[in-house]
């Protein structure tokens with residue numbers, strides 16, 4: 549029967565090998581994938597911890613050559629992505645292994661894309677900022693090994709990048725960018741400072757909450773062709789399963805993981821939650837808090853985050869996302885009241901009697917306080933007169949705003965950002 553509405557959703561996931569000590573299998577996995585000369589992508593901070601070097605030795609033990617690249621930038625820019633892509637081309641590699649956070653994994657995704665199908669990075673960037681060119685065929689094998697528990701980038705089709713000249717963040721998204729295999733090893737997160745665990749964990753919570761509270765896939769118009777089906781499809785029954793579990797784990801384990809870095813059980817569950825939320829939002833998608841996070845991270849570069857390397861000021865991704873979440877979910881409440889209530893209960897790890905539009909914002913504010921998150925947009929270096937620029941930047945993320953559960957107008961974003969200047 550013909551319908552103007554979408555009737556189909558798709559569910560794809562990266563094969564994941566999970567568990568303490570799993571990173572020892574890196575060489576075995578790359579050999580299985582037929583890789584002979586691999587580019588190892590990491591960032592200087594992670595490299596200094598020695599894990600990438602250890603993993604490189606394991607890979608070499610399988611007879612695979614390793615070309616070491618430790619210049620992935622925390623919060624990659626179009627230029628840093630291009631640098632990694634040029635390096636991959638010069639070194640003629642036939643596979644990739646990323647060891648680090650979302651920045652390293654995303655840099656490897658783009659280096660893989662550009663070295664397989666050479667073109668200026670901008671051609672692949674999502675419209676309207678870039679041209680949205682689609683890769684013509686699959687890419688080289690990419691083994692992703694996360695060392696933080698946040699982005700879930702190992703499970704997604706997206707690479708996020710900063711365009712400093714236009715003060716905007718955007719991304720490249722296509723199913724071919726999804727890593728071929730992931731190894732998620734909780735042992736690798738032990739050395740994370742509490743601030744990093746807080747930011748990445750709150751990012752996990754937002755991925756799952758935004759996905760669970762996105763516009764149902766069947767509310768979108770039916771695409772002209774399968775090629776036009778967006779990577780972010782809106783909530784659907786399978787994505788919901790992953791998002792729900794990630795919220796439950798986030799509510800139960802994030803506080804513990806921040807309070808005690810050696811709490812291996814809590815760290816393990818947060819890592820699992822990050823990957824599970826990645827599977828959920830890789831299918832459903834994220835919307836208002838992530839739309840606002842982009843300009844919060846790129847309009848001003850004045851915030852020097854505690855616990856992170858001090859070579860350049862920036863707003864850690866998870867903290868840039870969480871600050872507008874209470875107001876965003878206050879705004880979306882009336883579109884899906886029962887679902888907001890469910891999210892609040894999962895995060896609170898207990899039933900909430902007498903649900904109201906403020907239940908979820910209240911639970912989020914308490915969680916933020918408990919894991920020492922910044923109190924709002926103002927704490928990240930912004931004043932009232934920056935609000936128009938932030939609203940402008942968030943409005944540019946139409947690809948994300950399109951899957952919010954209700955229409956988001958400029959005035960709504962102004963209200964959300966204003967209310968988020970200080971959450972307490």
Ligand SMILES: [Fe+2]
Pocket residue numbers: 699751755838865869
């Ligand atoms: Fe995120």
